[in-house]
Amino acid sequence: MASYKHKKVMSIGIVNELTGLSLRQIRYYEERRLIQPERTKRGTRKYSFSDVETLLQIADKREEGVQTYEIRKDLQTSTKGNLKEKMIRGQLNAHFQMNK
Amino acid sequence: MASYKHKKVMSIGIVNELTGLSLRQIRYYEERRLIQPERTKRGTRKYSFSDVETLLQIADKREEGVQTYEIRKDLQTSTKGNLKEKMIRGQLNAHFQMNK
DNA sequence: CGTGTAAGGAATTCTGACACG
DNA sequence: CGTGTAAGGAATTCTGACACG
Numbered sequence: 001m002a003s004y005k006h007k008k009v010m011s012i013g014i015v016n017e018l019t020g021l022s023l024r025q026i027r028y029y030e031e032r033r034l035i036q037p038e039r040t041k042r043g044t045r046k047y048s049f050s051d052v053e054t055l056l057q058i059a060d061k062r063e064e065g066v067q068t069y070e071i072r073k074d075l076q077t078s079t080k081g082n083l084k085e086k087m088i089r090g091q092l093n094a095h096f097q098m099n100k
Numbered sequence: 101m102a103s104y105k106h107k108k109v110m111s112i113g114i115v116n117e118l119t120g121l122s123l124r125q126i127r128y129y130e131e132r133r134l135i136q137p138e139r140t141k142r143g144t145r146k147y148s149f150s151d152v153e154t155l156l157q158i159a160d161k162r163e164e165g166v167q168t169y170e171i172r173k174d175l176q177t178s179t180k181g182n183l184k185e186k187m188i189r190g191q192l193n194a195h196f197q198m199n200k
Numbered sequence: 201c202g203t204g205t206a207a208g209g210a211a212t213t214c215t216g217a218c219a220c221g
Numbered sequence: 222c223g224t225g226t227a228a229g230g231a232a233t234t235c236t237g238a239c240a241c242g
């Protein structure tokens with residue numbers, strides 16, 4: 001939907017400024033698969049605003065001492081969470097529909 | 101409002117890919133003040149999605165043979181156009197308000 | 201006027217590795 | 222595990238200028 005939010009257009013230097021995270025940290029979180037930047041032909045990483053938001057969330061969790069492995073799981077469920085919620089809601093609707 | 105749309109985050113290389121315009125053209129349109137990118141500390145130009153949209157409009161006009169000077173005027177009025185429209189509408193409202 | 205290009209310098213980004221813990 | 226750093230190479234971006242028209 002929000003095409004701008006997910007378009008990968010920023011270099012790692014900009015992401016560093018926007019998030020305050022070091023280049024090392026940003027690359028490491030990718031290695032740990034918490035974010036998936038794209039690459040230019042040459043190989044330079046490109047990030048989206050969405051990635052920046054995720055990195056900000058990661059930074060918060062890390063400050064709390066949460067390990068990257070746990071954070072990855074959280075990120076997945078917070079994404080699938082919406083989906084799961086919708087499915088449950090769908091089932092509820094179907095339920096009431098039947099009893100109506 | 102749309103914070104992502106106006107945030108200056110892209111390097112000229114990305115803008116080149118997104119618009120198809122040459123680096124030379126992108127820099128020239130800045131020199132002619134059709135766009136106003138920001139600069140990093142070092143001096144690298146940074147563009148927003150909004151700038152990319154403007155460049156696309158510029159490219160269309162240029163293909164029609166419109167000169168940069170004319171395009172700049174068009175861009176200004178198309179921006180102030182909305183404002184002007186609002187002002188007129190405001191006056192009309194005031195008018196009918198009075199005659200009510 | 202608008203755009204291409206060669207020129208030289210400066211800063212960016214990349215990867216793999218060693219370090220600490 | 223998470224992050225810092227030094228290392229060397231490769232690609233990016235910058236400016237001022239000459240060229241064509």
